[in-house]
Amino acid sequence: xxxxxxxxxxxxxxxxxxxxxxxxxxxxxxxxxxxxxxxxxxxxxxxxxxxxxxxxxxxxxxxxxxxxxxxxxxxxxxxxxxxxxxxxxxxxxxxxxxxxxxxxxxxxxxxxxxxxxxxxxxxxxxxxxxxxxxxxxxxxxxxxxxxxxxxxxxxxxxxxxxxxxxxxxxxxxxxxxxxxxxxxxxxxxxxxxxxxxxxxxxxxxxxxxxxxxxxxxxxxxxxxxxxxxxxxxxxxxxxxxxxxxxxxxxxxxxxxxxxxxxxxxxxxxxxxxxxxxxxxxxxxxxxxxxxxxxxxxxxxxxxxxxxxxxxxxxxxxxxxxxxxxxxxxxxxxxxxxxxxxxxxxxxxxxxxxxxxxxxxxxxxx
Amino acid sequence: xxxxxxxxxxxxxxxxxxxxxxxxxxxxxxxxxxxxxxxxxxxxxxxxxxxxxxxxxxxxxxxxxxxxxxxxxxxxxxxxxxxxxxxxxxxxxxxxxxxxxxxxxxxxxxxxxxxxxxxxxxxxxxxxxxxxxxxxxxxxxxxxxxxxxxxxxxxxxxxxxxxxxxxxxxxxxxxxxxxxxxxxxxxxxxxxxxxxxxxxxxxxxxxxxxxxxxxxxxxxxxxxxxxxxxxxxxxxxxxxxxxxxxxxxxxxxxxxxxxxxxxxxxxxxxxxxxxxxxxxxxxxxxxxxxxxxxxxxxxxxxxxxxxxxxxxxxxxxxxxxxxxxxxxxxxxxxxxxxxxxxxxxxx
Numbered sequence: 001x002x003x004x005x006x007x008x009x010x011x012x013x014x015x016x017x018x019x020x021x022x023x024x025x026x027x028x029x030x031x032x033x034x035x036x037x038x039x040x041x042x043x044x045x046x047x048x049x050x051x052x053x054x055x056x057x058x059x060x061x062x063x064x065x066x067x068x069x070x071x072x073x074x075x076x077x078x079x080x081x082x083x084x085x086x087x088x089x090x091x092x093x094x095x096x097x098x099x100x101x102x103x104x105x106x107x108x109x110x111x112x113x114x115x116x117x118x119x120x121x122x123x124x125x126x127x128x129x130x131x132x133x134x135x136x137x138x139x140x141x142x143x144x145x146x147x148x149x150x151x152x153x154x155x156x157x158x159x160x161x162x163x164x165x166x167x168x169x170x171x172x173x174x175x176x177x178x179x180x181x182x183x184x185x186x187x188x189x190x191x192x193x194x195x196x197x198x199x200x201x202x203x204x205x206x207x208x209x210x211x212x213x214x215x216x217x218x219x220x221x222x223x224x225x226x227x228x229x230x231x232x233x234x235x236x237x238x239x240x241x242x243x244x245x246x247x248x249x250x251x252x253x254x255x256x257x258x259x260x261x262x263x264x265x266x267x268x269x270x271x272x273x274x275x276x277x278x279x280x281x282x283x284x285x286x287x288x289x290x291x292x293x294x295x296x297x298x299x300x301x302x303x304x305x306x307x308x309x310x311x312x313x314x315x316x317x318x319x320x321x322x323x324x325x326x327x328x329x330x331x332x333x334x335x336x337x338x339x340x341x342x343x344x345x346x347x348x349x350x351x352x353x354x355x356x357x358x359x360x361x362x363x364x365x
Numbered sequence: 366x367x368x369x370x371x372x373x374x375x376x377x378x379x380x381x382x383x384x385x386x387x388x389x390x391x392x393x394x395x396x397x398x399x400x401x402x403x404x405x406x407x408x409x410x411x412x413x414x415x416x417x418x419x420x421x422x423x424x425x426x427x428x429x430x431x432x433x434x435x436x437x438x439x440x441x442x443x444x445x446x447x448x449x450x451x452x453x454x455x456x457x458x459x460x461x462x463x464x465x466x467x468x469x470x471x472x473x474x475x476x477x478x479x480x481x482x483x484x485x486x487x488x489x490x491x492x493x494x495x496x497x498x499x500x501x502x503x504x505x506x507x508x509x510x511x512x513x514x515x516x517x518x519x520x521x522x523x524x525x526x527x528x529x530x531x532x533x534x535x536x537x538x539x540x541x542x543x544x545x546x547x548x549x550x551x552x553x554x555x556x557x558x559x560x561x562x563x564x565x566x567x568x569x570x571x572x573x574x575x576x577x578x579x580x581x582x583x584x585x586x587x588x589x590x591x592x593x594x595x596x597x598x599x600x601x602x603x604x605x606x607x608x609x610x611x612x613x614x615x616x617x618x619x620x621x622x623x624x625x626x627x628x629x630x631x632x633x634x635x636x637x638x639x640x641x642x643x644x645x646x647x648x649x650x651x652x653x654x655x656x657x658x659x660x661x662x663x664x665x666x667x668x669x670x671x672x673x674x675x676x677x678x679x680x681x682x683x684x685x686x687x688x689x690x691x692x693x694x695x696x697x698x699x700x701x702x703x704x705x706x707x708x709x710x711x712x
Contacts, residue, residue: 166533170604174658178647181678199649199656219672222652235652237537283653299541299548301566304589304602305631305669308566310541321653324586330548 002063002153002186003028004049009058011044018044020210022058026188026203031180033189035197035233036207042190043158045207049188050156051075062153078152080160086131086142092118093127096145103150117145120182136164137172144179154186161196173199194234198222206230222281224359225344228351231279237308240285241277242293242315243348248274253357255345258314260292263340265357277346278315279353282308284339285320291335293318300328311336367428367520367553368393369414374423376409383409385577386423391521391555396547399557400564400600401574407557410574411523414555416440427520438469443519447526449510451498458494460509461485464517480516487546488512504535511539515546524556528563540566561601565589573597590688595625595696604630604656604667606690613664616689618701627690630656633668634685635676641683645676659684 004026011019019041026032034042047053049060051072060068067075086095096117097110105113118124121141126134131142140160147155161169161176177200180187191197197204198218205215206229214226225231231239244257253266255278262278295313302324309320309328318336322328345354353359369391376383383406391397399407412418414425416437425433432440443464451460461481465472472480485491488508493501498509507527514522528536528543544567547554558564564571565585573580573588573596581593585601592598598606607630611623619626635643635657643666647658650672657676659666661684670676691699 174647174649177649181647195651198651218650218652222650222672281653299545301541301544302585302589303562303565304585305629330545 004154004186004188005059005061005064006045006049007059007061009045009048009060010056011041011048011053012056017210019048019055022212024205024212024215026186028186029184030202031177031187031189031200033191033197033201033204034207035191035194035204037192037233039209040207041210042192042207046156046158046188046190049154050077050079076153078147078150078155080144080147080155080157086139086146088132091128091130092123092134092142095131095142096149099146099150113149114145117149120148120179121145137168140164140172144176148179148183148185152185154188157187157189159191160189161193162191169193169196170199176200195236198234206233208233223342224353225279226353226359228277228279228346228348228353231344231346231353235281237282237319237321239344240280240282240316240318241346241348242280242313242318243275243277244315246274246276247272248276248345248354257293262292262338262343264343264345265341267345268355268357268359271347271354275348276354277348278338279344279346280318280338281342282319282321284342285318286322286337286339287326287334288337289335291337293336293338295334295336297328297330297332297334299330369428369521369553369555370424370426371410371414372424372426374410374413374420374425376406376413376418376421382577384413387577387579388423389572389579389582391553393553394551395569396544396552396554396556396567397570397572398564398568399555399572399574400559400561401557402559405574406577407559407574408525411444411525411555411557414440414521415442415444415523441520443514443517443522445511445514445522445524445527447529449503449506449530451506451509451513453497453499455498456494457485457490457496457498457501457509460498461494461512461516464513484512484516487515487549488542504531504539507531508539511543515550515552521553521555524554526558526560527556529558529560536563543567561603565601573600591698592627592690593698595627595692598627598690598692598698602629606630607633607666607668608692609661609664609666611691613662614684614686616686618703619689620691620699620701622693622699623691624694625692625696626686627692628666628686629688629690630667630669632687632689633666634687635659635668635670635682636685637680638683639681641681643682643684645678645680645682647678648676 006022006024009019009022034045036042048055059066093114097114100110118127123141161172173196201218204218204221206213208229214221214230222234248267249270250267254261254263293313295311298310298312301308307322307324309322311318371389373386373388374384375386401407413420420433424431458481461484462477465477485494488511490505490508511527528539540563568585570582571585571588572582575596581588581597589601607628609626611626643659643661645657646660649656655670655672657668657670693699
């Protein structure tokens with residue numbers, strides 16, 4: 001099992017900086033997700049950890065040993081890709097056992113370990129079948145089996161569920177996480193899908209333009225986003241941003257939007273003539289006649305367990321998450337009240353969250 | 366806009382019965398969504414209404430007129446396909462104007478320009494009117510395709526999974542837009558999809574299609590809260606409804622014939638109890654809420670919990686169900702005495 005430590009890791013391709021000075025530690029046994037849009041450097045980071053790509057500068061330590069310039073084959077890392085390439089001429093058993101056969105493991109031992117993996121993945125009934133007739137999900141299970149049969153120190157997974165349809169992807173997320181609990185090996189998982197990241201990760205690193213914006217537990221990143229990118233990349237619907245211009249002072253615990261004061265956690269920094277935005281999660285909005293921000297209902301989306309209400313306001317369109325029983329009609333004028341303790345103010349020029357009392361508790365999430 | 370009536374329509378392709386004596390009324394100004402898996406007969410039904418297929422039996426009536434034997438051009442319908450089919454050599458403006466310049470219903474150019482401008486604004490493509498269609502992103506192309514359908518004022522708009530080729534974020538945006546546009550125009554829309562979120566969020570009424578038949582028709586709320594069968598109950602809701610064999614959990618007014626109990630994720634109350642029969646086996650974080658995976662007597666359940674409740678794997682709980690649904694041997698819904706009384710009161 002393994003702890004993975006990255007120190008000032010940097011990767012350039014010509015003029016393009018794919019990964020810019022990344023330093024963080026992935027704890028032993030953690031399910032660690034690198035999350036971000038395409039081109040943010042998440043796959044490059046993963047490939048450097050696996051040894052498939054050499055960093056331009058910086059170090060990678062595996063259990064304290066510097067492996068920066070070691071070959072992939074010397075790092076004892078299992079890899080699962082998005083496009084599961086199974087050997088079409090082999091059956092399920094031969095596919096899963098192939099890495100062991102290459103290592104010269106005795107046949108009886110291979111048989112035992114393949115059976116064990118098949119049981120873990122609940123594909124015992126498919127073990128003697130040809131891989132050509134398998135469903136997408138079963139093919140992906142076999143590909144996973146081939147990766148974990150080696151009992152590597154750590155597993156690298158690059159969008160392994162990307163090719164599956166959305167409903168099934170969710171089923172596989174639950175399975176993958178359960179599998180992780182059973183084998184308990186350090187896993188680094190790359191995805192652009194925030195729901196996958198939130199539902200599986202112990203910790204998430206949110207990346208953008210080669211830079212790690214924030215690292216934390218799913219709930220911490222959701223509750224206390226440090227940048228506009230994190231706030232709007234996470235959540236469905238994502239965090240609302242109500243834009244406004246103002247000068248704010250450290251210590252102040254409200255901001256003025258359209259003349260009304262909105263309570264928020266006390267600010268810890270000042271900003272002069274700021275182009276600011278107030279960040280509000282959809283579930284922290286209620287209707288209130290005296291609410292400071294007013295708007296008109298643009299539409300509602302009934303979801304059964306709840307509904308999403310879209311409201312046009314002078315600060316832009318806002319989405320609120322409400323009980324399905326709440327009566328809402330298109331065209332109605334409403335006042336909005338926000339859950340004061342949960343608000344975040346952003347400087348939209350730098351893209352950073354303003355420090356406030358909300359972040360005092362950071363790290364406990 | 367007009368009312369459309371589908372009256373006992375059957376269509377067979379060789380051995381396959383695509384629709385079986387299917388009847389559906391689409392009232393003027395309604396947004397009706399047919400929800401079903403691949404092969405349920407959704408697209409066939411749209412093509413029958415459009416006149417792209419001929420019904421073997423039954424009638425199609427648009428605005429009081431029997432059009433069953435009429436060719437597509439005379440039916441006054443407008444079709445949006447799954448794959449945006451724009452004219453690549455034309456600009457966005459000319460693509461939008463195209464249906465208004467068709468022989469037989471050609472409008473004056475100043476009327477065309479007025480309508481195109483209005484529609485372009487509605488589908489938010491007004492800043493790209495001069496661009497060639499090939500220079501647009503996927504989302505923009507699909508907005509133009511939808512705009513091209515909306516620029517005409519036919520009796521009914523027929524839409525075949527128009528959002529399915531778009532990415533998740535754009536799809537979510539366009540869902541809200543399309544419903545707003547429909548309400549604004551008072552348009553009649555028949556829309557088919559396999560995506561339950563689209564059906565739930567946009568429809569005035571949903572028709573659940575199952576092997577060429579309509580299993581249930583009703584508002585999203587009616588179908589979600591009061592499904593007629595297990596099949597329908599399982600079609601709506603994310604995470605899906607929990608299904609347990611009768612007896613797996615004690616419920617006070619369960620009808621005798623019950624074989625399966627259905628419990629929506631939001632109707633399971635959890636009370637922390639070290640001696641409780643249910644065990645938390647996994648916690649999924651979504652930020653706004655958590656999904657708890659539970660094990661009860663060997664059965665798996667999923668329930669919702671606010672993130673403030675810090676459930677951990679291994680935690681134990683007692684379970685109480687609110688508003689359980691009961692299903693009989695063939696999967697049909699059975700109402701308990703309480704539910705019947707409540708239904709009577711509402712009546």
